[in-house]
Amino acid sequence: MLNWENMFATRSSRMRASEIRELLKLLDQPDIISFAGGIPDPALFPDKEFQAAYADIFNSAAVSSALQYSVSEGYKPLREWLVKQMAALDIFCELDNVFIVSGSQQGLDYLGKLFLSPKDTALVAWPTYLGALQAFNAYEPSYDQLTPNGNRTPDSYRATAAQNGGKVKFAYLSADFSNPTGETVDRAGRENVLELAEELDIAVIEDAAYQSLRYDGEPIPPILALEIAKKRHIDNTRTIYCGSFSKTLAPGLRVGFVVANAPVIRKLVLMKQAADLHSSTINQMAITKVAERGFDAQVAKIKAAYSHRRDAMLAALAKHMPAGITWTKPEGGMFIWITLPKGMDGAALLAKSIETAKVAFVPGRAFFADGSGENTIRVSFSCANDVMIEEGIGRLGKLIAKEIGS
Amino acid sequence: MLNWENMFATRSSRMRASEIRELLKLLDQPDIISFAGGIPDPALFPDKEFQAAYADIFNSAAVSSALQYSVSEGYKPLREWLVKQMAALDIFCELDNVFIVSGSQQGLDYLGKLFLSPKDTALVAWPTYLGALQAFNAYEPSYDQLTPNGNRTPDSYRATAAQNGGKVKFAYLSADFSNPTGETVDRAGRENVLELAEELDIAVIEDAAYQSLRYDGEPIPPILALEIAKKRHIDNTRTIYCGSFSKTLAPGLRVGFVVANAPVIRKLVLMKQAADLHSSTINQMAITKVAERGFDAQVAKIKAAYSHRRDAMLAALAKHMPAGITWTKPEGGMFIWITLPKGMDGAALLAKSIETAKVAFVPGRAFFADGSGENTIRVSFSCANDVMIEEGIGRLGKLIAKEIGS
Numbered sequence: 100m101l102n103w104e105n106m107f108a109t110r111s112s113r114m115r116a117s118e119i120r121e122l123l124k125l126l127d128q129p130d131i132i133s134f135a136g137g138i139p140d141p142a143l144f145p146d147k148e149f150q151a152a153y154a155d156i157f158n159s160a161a162v163s164s165a166l167q168y169s170v171s172e173g174y175k176p177l178r179e180w181l182v183k184q185m186a187a188l189d190i191f192c193e194l195d196n197v198f199i200v201s202g203s204q205q206g207l208d209y210l211g212k213l214f215l216s217p218k219d220t221a222l223v224a225w226p227t228y229l230g231a232l233q234a235f236n237a238y239e240p241s242y243d244q245l246t247p248n249g250n251r252t253p254d255s256y257r258a259t260a261a262q263n264g265g266k267v268k269f270a271y272l273s274a275d276f277s278n279p280t281g282e283t284v285d286r287a288g289r290e291n292v293l294e295l296a297e298e299l300d301i302a303v304i305e306d307a308a309y310q311s312l313r314y315d316g317e318p319i320p321p322i323l324a325l326e327i328a329k330k331r332h333i334d335n336t337r338t339i340y341c342g343s344f345s346k347t348l349a350p351g352l353r354v355g356f357v358v359a360n361a362p363v364i365r366k367l368v369l370m371k372q373a374a375d376l377h378s379s380t381i382n383q384m385a386i387t388k389v390a391e392r393g394f395d396a397q398v399a400k401i402k403a404a405y406s407h408r409r410d411a412m413l414a415a416l417a418k419h420m421p422a423g424i425t426w427t428k429p430e431g432g433m434f435i436w437i438t439l440p441k442g443m444d445g446a447a448l449l450a451k452s453i454e455t456a457k458v459a460f461v462p463g464r465a466f467f468a469d470g471s472g473e474n475t476i477r478v479s480f481s482c483a484n485d486v487m488i489e490e491g492i493g494r495l496g497k498l499i500a501k502e503i504g505s
Numbered sequence: 506m507l508n509w510e511n512m513f514a515t516r517s518s519r520m521r522a523s524e525i526r527e528l529l530k531l532l533d534q535p536d537i538i539s540f541a542g543g544i545p546d547p548a549l550f551p552d553k554e555f556q557a558a559y560a561d562i563f564n565s566a567a568v569s570s571a572l573q574y575s576v577s578e579g580y581k582p583l584r585e586w587l588v589k590q591m592a593a594l595d596i597f598c599e600l601d602n603v604f605i606v607s608g609s610q611q612g613l614d615y616l617g618k619l620f621l622s623p624k625d626t627a628l629v630a631w632p633t634y635l636g637a638l639q640a641f642n643a644y645e646p647s648y649d650q651l652t653p654n655g656n657r658t659p660d661s662y663r664a665t666a667a668q669n670g671g672k673v674k675f676a677y678l679s680a681d682f683s684n685p686t687g688e689t690v691d692r693a694g695r696e697n698v699l700e701l702a703e704e705l706d707i708a709v710i711e712d713a714a715y716q717s718l719r720y721d722g723e724p725i726p727p728i729l730a731l732e733i734a735k736k737r738h739i740d741n742t743r744t745i746y747c748g749s750f751s752k753t754l755a756p757g758l759r760v761g762f763v764v765a766n767a768p769v770i771r772k773l774v775l776m777k778q779a780a781d782l783h784s785s786t787i788n789q790m791a792i793t794k795v796a797e798r799g800f801d802a803q804v805a806k807i808k809a810a811y812s813h814r815r816d817a818m819l820a821a822l823a824k825h826m827p828a829g830i831t832w833t834k835p836e837g838g839m840f841i842w843i844t845l846p847k848g849m850d851g852a853a854l855l856a857k858s859i860e861t862a863k864v865a866f867v868p869g870r871a872f873f874a875d876g877s878g879e880n881t882i883r884v885s886f887s888c889a890n891d892v893m894i895e896e897g898i899g900r901l902g903k904l905i906a907k908e909i910g911s
Contacts, residue, residue, distance in 0.1 A: 101743055103768045106674060106708060108622040108644070114775045141569035149572065150563035157556035163547035166555065166755035201607060201759075205781040212643065216514040233779035237618065238514070268512060302512060337507055349572035351786035353607075362509045369520045373639035375611040379785050380757035 110217075113236040117229065117465065132491035133459040134478035137278055137433055143401045144349050145389055152388035156381060165381040171372040172364075173199025173356070174383035180390055181342075181356055188310075189324035190340065190358060192333045198364045200371070201378045203308055203343040203355035207234040209367050209374075210269070210304055210339060210357075215240045218264035222256065223271050226436075226466030226475070228278045228306060231271055242468035245270050247288030253298040267299050269339075273306040274322055275313070276432025279466045279477040283430055289322045293329075296337055302363075303338040309432040311347050311398050314406030316430040323358065334360045344386055346433075347398055352382040405433065408480040411488045419496030421503055433481040436463070439474040440503060448476065448502065456494040516623075519642040523635065523871065538897035539865040540884035543684055543839055549807045550755050551795055558794035562787060571787040577778040578770075579605025579762070580789035586796055587748075587762055594716075595730035596746065598739045601767045604774060607784045609714055609749040609761035613640040615773050615780075616675070616710055616745060616763075621646045624670035628662065629677050632842075632872030632881070634684045634712060637677055648874035651676050653694030659704040673705050675745075679712040680728055681719070682838025685872045685883040689836060695728045699735075702743055708769075709744040715838040717753050717804050720812030722836040729764065740766045750792055752839075753804050758788040811839065814886040817894045825902030827909055839887040842869070845880040846909060854882065854908065862900040 104111075156165050172178070178197040185192050200206045207230065215221065215238035222245040223231065232242075241263035243256055260267045270292055274284040284292070296303045305322045320328075323338040330336050339359040344352070357367060371377065389397075412435060416426055426437045437460075439445065445462030452458050463475025480488065510517075562571050578584070584603040591598050606612045613636065621627065621644035628651040629637065638648075647669035649662055666673045676698055680690040690698070702709045711728045726734075729744040736742050745765040750758070763773060777783065795803075818841060822832055832843045843866075845851065851868030858864050869881025886894065 100740055100766070100768065101706075103766075103772070106620060106706070107772065108618070108620055108625070108674075110622070111619055111772060111776075114772060114779065116775060117778070138574050141573050144569065144572045146563065146568050146572060150560075150568075153559040153563065154556075157552065157559065162552050162556075163550065164757075166550045166552060166757040167547050168544050168751075168756045201781045201785075208780040212514070213517055214512060214514055216516070219514070230779070230782075237776065237779060268514075300507075300512070334506055345574075350574045350782075351570075351572040352788075353781065353783070353785045360506070360509075362506065366509070366513065366517060366520060369522060370517075370643065372523075373520065373636070373643060374614040375607045375759065376636075376756075377759070379607075379759045379788055382758075382785055382788065 110237050110239050113239060117233065131453065131457050131459050132487050132494070134480070134483060134491060135459040135461050136482060137479045138482065139346055139350065139401070140404065140482045143404055145393070145397050148389045148393060148397070149349065149385060152385040153381070155388060156384050161384065165384050167380060169377050169380040171377045172368045173197070173378065174380065174387060177383050177387040180387060181358065184394070185358055188321055189328065190321060190333070191327055192358055195361045196333050196358055196364055198357045198367050199378050199383055200355050200357055201353040201375070202345060202350065203306065203341040204230055204234065206341040206355055206357045207231050207304070207306070208237070209370050211235040211238045212370060213363070213366055214268040214302060216265060219266055219268045220256070220260035220263055221269055221271060222267060223468055224277070225469060226279055226463060226472055227271065227468065228273055229465050231306065232468055241265065243267070244469070245272060245292070247272065247284045247292050253295060256299060267301050269302040269304050270296055271304040271306065273308065274319070275307065276309040276429050276434070278309070278432070279434055279461070279463065280436040281427045281429025281432050281434040282436070283319065286319050289319065289325055293322060293326055293338070301337070305338055305340045307340055308343040308346060312402060312405060312433070313431040314402055314409060334362070336360055339363060344390070347394070347401070348386060348389055352379070352386060354378060354382055354386045405481060408483055408488065411485050412478065412480040412483070412492065415488050415492035419493045421496065421500040423503060424499060433479050435478050435480065437476045437478060439476065439499065441474055443502060444473050445476040448499070451502070452495065452498055456498040458491045458495045460495070516643050516645050519645060523639065537859065537863050537865050538893050538900070540886070540889060540897060541865040541867050542888060543885045544888065545752055545756065545807070546810065546888045549810055551799070551803050554795045554799060554803070555755065555791060558791040559787070561794060562790050567790065571790050573786060575783050575786040577783045578774045579603070579784065580786065580793060583789050583793040586793060587764070590800070591764055594727055595734065596727060596739070596764060597733055598764055602739050602764055602770055604763045604770045605784050605789055606761045606763055606777070607759040607781065608751060608756065609712065609747040610636055610640065612747040612761055612763045613637050613710070613712070614643070615776050617641040617644045618776060619769070619772060620674040620708060622671060626662070626666035626669055626671055626673045627675055627677060628673060629874055630683070631875060632685055632869060632878055633677065633874065634679055635871050637712065638874055646674070647671065649673070650875070651678060651698070653678065653690045653698050659701060662705060673707050675708040675710050676702055677710040677712065679714065680725070681713065682715040682835050682840070684715070684838070685840055685867070685869065686842040687833045687835030687838050687840040688842070689725065692725050695725065695731055699728060699732055699744070707743070711744055711746045713746055714749040714752060718808060718811060718839070719837040720808055720815060740768070742766055745769060750796070753800070753807070754792060754795055758785070758792060760784060760788055760792045811887060814889055814894065817891050818884070818886040818889070818898065821894050821898035825899045827902065827906040829909060830905060839885050841884050841886065843882045843884060845882065845905065847880055849880050849908060851879060851882040854905070857908070858901065858904055862904040864897045864901045866901070
């Protein structure tokens with residue numbers, strides 16, 4: 100075989116197999132109760148609605164264009180629907196502020212590509228969405244810790260970035276029910292991030308993948324909405340909003356969106372033209388039909404199901420976890436974040452859990468850009484039923500109690 | 506507005522609007538005969554077959570997985586179909602040599618990302634596929650001229666690459682009926698490229714987008730097939746084969762593929778996991794069904810239509826073009842490449858042609874990495890009928906004759 104590593108670009112050294120994903124491949128066994136995945140429950144997909152949408156496309160004159168190349172910015176009726184949808188979130192925008200991508204993961208990849216030269220710094224939470232770190236890694240950044248309610252000064256960020264050989268380019272955060280913690284950044288935290296971004300003259304990337312999935316508590320305006328209220332027009336703002344249909348409608352079509360000021364959108368459209376021309380035409384059309392016909396009803400349906408599961412899991416944790424274990428109480432999303440006693444290792448716990456308790460979850464360390472977070476784990480309730488939750492959390496609680504005792 | 510240019514990565518300066526694409530947006534007028542596009546004729550899409558494929562997916566137990574996340578390497582039955590399909594081309598491979606991408610354009614983007622550090626050199630033909638230049642540009646390479654039947658020495662490539670501050674990383678070419686020239690690299694040329702790649706220790710990227718569309722003449726084995734024959738096993742080869750369903754079945758689903766040695770495929774899969782997770786699950790399933798049920802019949806149908814159009818356009822060129830004009834005689838594909846007299850500018854001719862002759866085509870210069878090729882133009886016959894061809898080439902011939910005379 101050839102020595103390919105010699106031929107690859109330097110960036111390729113940061114494209115490594117995720118230990119988690121490799122591990123999770125092993126967990127597809129029927130006797131394991133898995134809280135590891137973070138995927139939507141397929142039983143809740145609007146499959147009849149999608150069936151009707153594709154059938155309608157094939158029974159109309161649109162079929163030729165559905166199968167043909169289309170424009171890089173995305174299908175116009177879908178962008179029009181999004182303009183209206185965004186207005187309900189106080190994100191007032193026009194067509195040229197909306198760009199369709201192949202899932203919001205692609206939005207993150209493109210934004211890494213647009214902003215990050217090697218050695219530039221991205222600000223991310225400790226922990227943050229693993230997929231964001233993976234997307235950004237290809238562009239060889241350094242990371243520094245974003246603390247929305249912390250006390251880091253702009254100068255301290257500038258100094259660290261300069262030490263690492265570049266500039267701070269953006270702050271990335273998921274403000275609502277983030278993966279992995281399920282936590283929400285409050286309004287003051289959002290304002291702080293905006294102020295910091297202003298002082299550093301950087302972009303804010305708002306990952307809104309879970310924003311529609313609020314089960315209780317008062318909605319907090321998206322960061323982009325807060326900024327539009329201040330700057331009067333979206334084209335004056337620095338927040339770039341990444342949205343997804345994967346958690347609300349279905350991920351298998353790979354349709355997501357980016358809403359931002361027109362100069363950034365124009366650049367992203369050029370990037371997409373060069374990178375994959377456009378997202379699937381027929382899938383954009385199908386998403387449009389399903390969204391137009393019943394987005395709110397579908398969201399109401401999944402919120403009812405997921406909030407019940409969250410309640411069940413929080414109750415099971417309260418019942419089964421030994422003293423010294425803490426966890427988040429998410430108001431939405433799919434995840435609960437558990438902090439184990441200091442010194443207990445989430446990855447070692449998983450290995451034991453699979454062996455003995457037959458319960459799977461995700462060790463937390465991979466979500467930390469600095470490799471910390473050993474004593475954390477992520478559990479998801481999105482695909483679990485009451486029986487699985489009671490039994491699985493029960494077994495996990497016993498295992499952890501035993502570990503603490505030993 | 507903010508000064509975004511200051512915030513963007515250096516690579517973004519090479520993401521520019523294509524003059525051609527901007528121009529072509531203006532050509533969507535009913536009174537213009539356009540040979541500019543290079544897209545498949547939607548009248549030839551297997552729309553009934555796709556309708557049945559999507560309907561079958563929704564009427565089966567597969568619907569949940571069709572709408573769900575799936576693996577980054579691609580849908581296994583589609584990769585299995587491709588393994589068989591490739592064997593018919595003497596490309597003997599296994600499942601782990603096949604990777605599904607969102608159109609072969611994405612394959613080119615990923616390969617640029619995998620191989621090119623800034624200032625590295627990519628070898629490309631003068632002219633070459635514009636979309637390849639656009640995809641590679643994001644990774645800030647230099648270009649040098651690949652001449653499959655020329656006499657450049659490996660040392661001369663090395664020296665130029667070193668002058669430009671990097672190393673030669675790959676040779677990119679479309680060996681069959683390339684966009685824009687329609688020409689084919691003969692067997693000796695393919696062997697020469699392989700030999701050069703061997704001496705330079707670089708990859709060969711074989712863009713096979715048009716390879717299925719041969720209308721006459723003897724098929725020449727793909728470069729990857731020639732190399733497998735020599736090296737005995739695909740995992741010993743350096744050729745990376747990029748294939749497409751866009752020209753044979755339909756582009757709107759965004760499904761293409763890369764076939765190569767396992768180490769490169771593994772790296773591409775990791776890259777895709779970070780960049781967009783996977784290509785649309787439902788579309789991969791639909792392509793699989795349509796391909797399994799009648800790929801060869803569909804290819805036979807479009808070859809019959811396109812070869813007739815090519816014949817008509819070659820006849821019209823012979824009839825209407827004044828002396829001093831030459832053009833290629835493609836054995837397949839969608840394009841004919843016209844060389845105008847020296848000093849005549851293709852872009853200026855287009856401006857005049859739209860104004861007076863009402864005929865559109867693509868000026869050739871954008872296809873040249875060195876900005877040469879002023880006196881060339883590309884015409885496509887893929888969406889033209891006999892009347893359009895006779896009338897349009899007639900008008901274009903008259904305009905060129907007038908220009909030569911003036």
